[in-house]
Amino acid sequence: MPDLPVATIPGHVDLQSEEQLQDNVDTVLVRGIIESLTVQPAETKQATEPGPGSIVFRGTLDEVNSFFQAEGWSDGLPIIPPTVEKAEKFLRYTTRPADTVLGVLLPGRREATVWNVAVNGVMAGCRPEYMPVLVAIVEAMADPKFGQEHLGQTPGTEVLVTINGPIIKDLDFNYGQGALRVGFQANTSIGRFWRLYLRNVAGFLPHKTDKATFGGTWRVVLAENEDALAHIAWEPMSVDQGFKTGDNVVTINSCTSTDCLVNVGADRAEDILDRLATRLVDVQIWMFAISLKGPSLRPQILITPCLAEALARGGYTKKKIRQHLYERARFSARRFEYLRPDVGSLCDAVKRGKLPRHYCESENPDRLVPIVGSPDDFLITVSGDTGKDNILICAQNGFIGYPTSKRIDLPEDWERFIAEARRQITSQPTQGVGRW
Amino acid sequence: MEGVYAVTWPRGSRRATPGLSCAPRLDSLEGKTVCEAWNGVFRGDEIFPMIEKELRRRYQGIRFVGYDRFGLTGGGEGAKAVASLPERLREYSCDAVISGVGG
Numbered sequence: 131m132p133d134l135p136v137a138t139i140p141g142h143v144d145l146q147s148e149e150q151l152q153d154n155v156d157t158v159l160v161r162g163i164i165e166s167l168t169v170q171p172a173e174t175k176q177a178t179e180p181g182p183g184s185i186v187f188r189g190t191l192d193e194v195n196s197f198f199q200a201e202g203w204s205d206g207l208p209i210i211p212p213t214v215e216k217a218e219k220f221l222r223y224t225t226r227p228a229d230t231v232l233g234v235l236l237p238g239r240r241e242a243t244v245w246n247v248a249v250n251g252v253m254a255g256c257r258p259e260y261m262p263v264l265v266a267i268v269e270a271m272a273d274p275k276f277g278q279e280h281l282g283q284t285p286g287t288e289v290l291v292t293i294n295g296p297i298i299k300d301l302d303f304n305y306g307q308g309a310l311r312v313g314f315q316a317n318t319s320i321g322r323f324w325r326l327y328l329r330n331v332a333g334f335l336p337h338k339t340d341k342a343t344f345g346g347t348w349r350v351v352l353a354e355n356e357d358a359l360a361h362i363a364w365e366p367m368s369v370d371q372g373f374k375t376g377d378n379v380v381t382i383n384s385c386t387s388t389d390c391l392v393n394v395g396a397d398r399a400e401d402i403l404d405r406l407a408t409r410l411v412d413v414q415i416w417m418f419a420i421s422l423k424g425p426s427l428r429p430q431i432l433i434t435p436c437l438a439e440a441l442a443r444g445g446y447t448k449k450k451i452r453q454h455l456y457e458r459a460r461f462s463a464r465r466f467e468y469l470r471p472d473v474g475s476l477c478d479a480v481k482r483g484k485l486p487r488h489y490c491e492s493e494n495p496d497r498l499v500p501i502v503g504s505p506d507d508f509l510i511t512v513s514g515d516t517g518k519d520n521i522l523i524c525a526q527n528g529f530i531g532y533p534t535s536k537r538i539d540l541p542e543d544w545e546r547f548i549a550e551a552r553r554q555i556t557s558q559p560t561q562g563v564g565r566w
Numbered sequence: 567m568e569g570v571y572a573v574t575w576p577r578g579s580r581r582a583t584p585g586l587s588c589a590p591r592l593d594s595l596e597g598k599t600v601c602e603a604w605n606g607v608f609r610g611d612e613i614f615p616m617i618e619k620e621l622r623r624r625y626q627g628i629r630f631v632g633y634d635r636f637g638l639t640g641g642g643e644g645a646k647a648v649a650s651l652p653e654r655l656r657e658y659s660c661d662a663v664i665s666g667v668g669g
Contacts, residue, residue, distance in 0.1 A: 133587060134588060135588070136668075143608050143613070143667070144608070144609070148612070151609065151612065151616070152616055155613060155617060155620060156616070156620045160620045160621060160624075163617065163621070164595065164621075167592055167595060167600075167664075168591050168592055168594065168595070169591055170588070170590065170591045171588055173588075176580070179575075179579070179580070180575040180577075181575070181579065182574075182575065182578075182579065183575075184575050185572045185574055186573060186574065187572075188570055188571065188572045189570060189573075190570060190571070191568070191569070191571065194571050197573075198573075198576075203576050203577070211573045212573050212574050212576060213571055213572060213573055213574065214572070214574050217574065235578070239580055240578035240581065241578040241580075241581055246576060246577065246578050249575070253576060274645040274649075275645075277645060326576075330577050330578075331577060331578045421607075529606075529640055531644075
């Protein structure tokens with residue numbers, strides 16, 4: 131509804147005293163509200179658009195890129211020209227018809243279809259055999275649980291896409307050193323696809339519908355090191371999300387900020403975890419304080435294989451780690467009150483229904499309360515350099531939605547297709563892919 | 567010779583409801599029921615009472631239904647709140663809705 135009236139307040143509300151805010155509401159905002167509710171806006175006619183499969187331009191590589199950039203369909207990097215022939219090659223790797231609607235994405239209210247997944251996959255530089263992953267990603271994007279419509283928010287949240295299952299090796303995802311670095315086609319091009327799709331189909335554009343303060347670039351797709359997991363009898367993250375070991379699964383999780391804990395190794399597993407717990411609070415507490423959405427936070431923690439092995443030797447499973455973090459990643463009520471004097475105490479927030487009751491078990495300001503709502507709110511992924519003792523925390527912000535996982539459906543002849551595709555691929559250095 | 571590419575449209579068809587545009591505006595806010603929807607951010611809990619106070623000053627008989635009746639429209643549970651809005655707005659006989667706060 132492009133003609134929906136909007137009333138505004140001058141400046142930023144966070145920088146205004148109560149008196150300034152009152153004055154701006156009385157003198158500016160309310161006038162805008164009255165006009166919005168009583169003056170009929172002029173109806174905006176939507177321009178006629180091409181349809182799926184329409185040819186919109188003919189030109190050289192440079193001309194195509196200039197055209198797509200001018201139309202707002204490019205992310206600023208050169209795209210692969212999406213010809214119909216190229217897109218049709220992607221369709222071979224899905225059982226779904228091209229016109230299958232996977233969902234309707236906001237803010238543009240446009241249909242996400244198998245066809246436009248293929249077109250944007252071409253543009254991003256994906257290989258056709260990545261199509262099953264791309265389809266699963268968009269299914270997850272379109273799931274209301276994830277809340278993709280909030281991705282245009284101020285923090286400029288970018289998403290972490292995690293892959294589990296044998297498809298990691300089928301498509302040569304990197305899951306070792308540099309697991310989140312560009313340079314490996316599957317990890318990199320699929321990560322780029324995510325943001326291109328948000329632009330072209332969901333409709334998030336900077337200076338228009340994408341309100342990110344700074345924003346950030348799309349994230350390289352993360353693949354979990356399932357060899358390392360098998361070595362220590364830990365389950366993949368996909369199992370925590372409700373699937374079975376061996377299922378091909380994609381999980382998307384909003385990840386507003388990241389923090390790398392360097393050299394957290396210790397000879398006692400508990401010491402490793404306590405270091406992590408301390409930093410988790412530091413990284414998440416501001417989100418907790420400004421949103422009061424502790425129960426909505428879903429931090430994702432990336433642990434290297436050698437740290438995972440050390441924790442396993444100390445008797446820890448992923449479940450025990452989550453429980454330990456729930457009990458130890460805590461902050462004092464006093465610290466919250468220092469950050470949010472405008473809210474009052476945690477007990478005030480509980481009385482107003484903003485937090486669950488266990489945040490006010492007493493009025494003691496030194497009591498410790500958890501950073502998340504339950505142990506299951508932590509996501510744990512094993513990946514990265516096998517020999518380094520670093521941890522990456524992916525801090526969620528609780529304003530979007532929840533981590534969402536989808537099965538990656540493969541066509542019947544997948545094994546044959548992959549064998550054919552491999553014959554066409556120029557070999558990559560195997561030491562970069564990830565070994566345990 | 568450089569290749570020429572015939573390229574296809576990368577977007578999706580709009581799923582618009584035909585003929586949907588802004589509802590007819592009100593002639594006045596006097597005696598009307600104005601409902602509030604809040605996404606939980608940007609001091610909406612302070613701003614909405616300020617709006618109510620000023621509009622009550624200007625319009626006789628104006629009535630408000632607070633955002634707490636509808637659930638927060640942002641955050642993890644926001645989708646549920648938004649989905650239930652049409653029915654809830656009818657339930658409270660809302661003549662108008664003020665939804666905020668965007669940034």
